[in-house]
Amino acid sequence: MLIRETPVFIDGPAGQLEALYLDVADPRGIVLLCHPNPVQGGTMTNKVVSMLQRTARDAGYITLRFNYRGVGQSAGSHDMGSGEVDDAQAAATWLREKHPELPLTLMGFSFGGFVAASLGGRLEAQGVTLKHLFMVAPAVMRLGGTDGLPQAGALSVIQPETDEVIDPQIVYAWSDALARPHELLKVAECGHFFHGKLTDLKDLVLPRLSN
Template sequence: MKRWSLLASAITLTALIASGCSTLDERQREWIFQPSDRSWGNTADQTAGMEQVWIDFRSSLTGEPARLHGLWLGAKPESPDTPVLLYLHGARYNVSGSAPRIRRMNELGFSVLAIDYRGFGKSTKGLPSETTAREDARAAWTWLAARHPQQRRYIFGHSLGGAIGIDLAASVKDESGVIVEGTFTSISDVVSSFKWGWLPFQPFITQPFDALAKVKDIGAPLLVVHGALDNLIRPELGRKLYDAAAGPKKFVLVQGGSHHSTNTVGGTEYREALEQLFSVRAPDLSSAEQQAAPVAPPARAAAMRPYDGGRQL
């Protein structure tokens, strides 16, 4: 979510209230999710080797059929001991835009299912909301559990996806662990963290994403990762979220990590935390495998920098 859009929402708040609650709700959903079918970078290149997945279910909210599009990247080699991960992305870009982060979680030892919420990418069209995103995450979790009932299953959420993931983890009992990166405590706290946060907006928030109230209900170990240089979701919000968790937990502050680069910059910290908290170990490559592993060319690496500077939840 861009800072200017948040500022615009505060400035125009009075006008929206005057125009009606439904308009206010729709505008908040647009600002928070920024749904689109756009991706960042070369989609075909980024998602090469990933399997296209379709998850069909009937919405309990509307009674209508719904379809989620997702990407599956299995671990190699994969065994009954391989942990599986549900990846929940943040705002603005579709699931293909998260391909680099999906690959990094795969490299850390997980088979990964990543989904687009309704309103994003190839999933069912419509303006997403906190309620529909919650239902989408639950549908994906049910799909994953049905196909991998014997494997340890984890929930991962980046930014806005972390709040959705915490909501999911608080409502299910079969997760082995939860990982959130660059995640906030609530939308109210995010807006309050800006210099104009003194404006009286709290009573008019229709999409609270109150992860702080739900994190205490997670029964599995929780890993909270935050970049020290995150200037969108401040590290103190991640720490506050961690402090509120009641179960086994670990907080990792990645020096030099921004809102989008923490997963890359903090590779070593991730590996250590996953092993300590979840006993998940990244596969060790032999010297021959390491030599054969593809290396991104300089042009592609350079293309990643604009994404790192993006502004989205």
């Protein structure tokens, strides 16, 4: 049976947010996915985000991906910072209100890695503990140090070794300086958009979701 996502609109701080929601039977948790830089064409249907969504689905998770303000049919205009985190928080609130009993996992790719990490820190400050945070080729240079990161829950950082958008050395140095427990997973011979390496990404994420 083919399971399809349902288009939904969520009330966001700058107007409605376009989103795709997938419910599954007997879910093990909920996953919110944050997409790449909208100025560079990033949307919720980005192929890396799509692979992450399918991987979460296959692991038995309810998923929600959404377009930031000014992307697709989402209202507003780009903020390129706290506004996108505000949008993610609205999406997380919508998802958690539908499934308050389920643990929350966040996933973010590129700019979305910054958004997911920042959101995780915000939610933790509000008493919400994440199950897992996945940062894929993350724009760590946008993070204000490591103070805003969530301190509880698992953290997996997945970095392509030949990333042409995010300098891998910046991510490695950030990881080295990070005091909280985490894992850094390097993907050999892989560029930023995981061309030809999407199955490698799935192979890294799927067992970590299945724990």
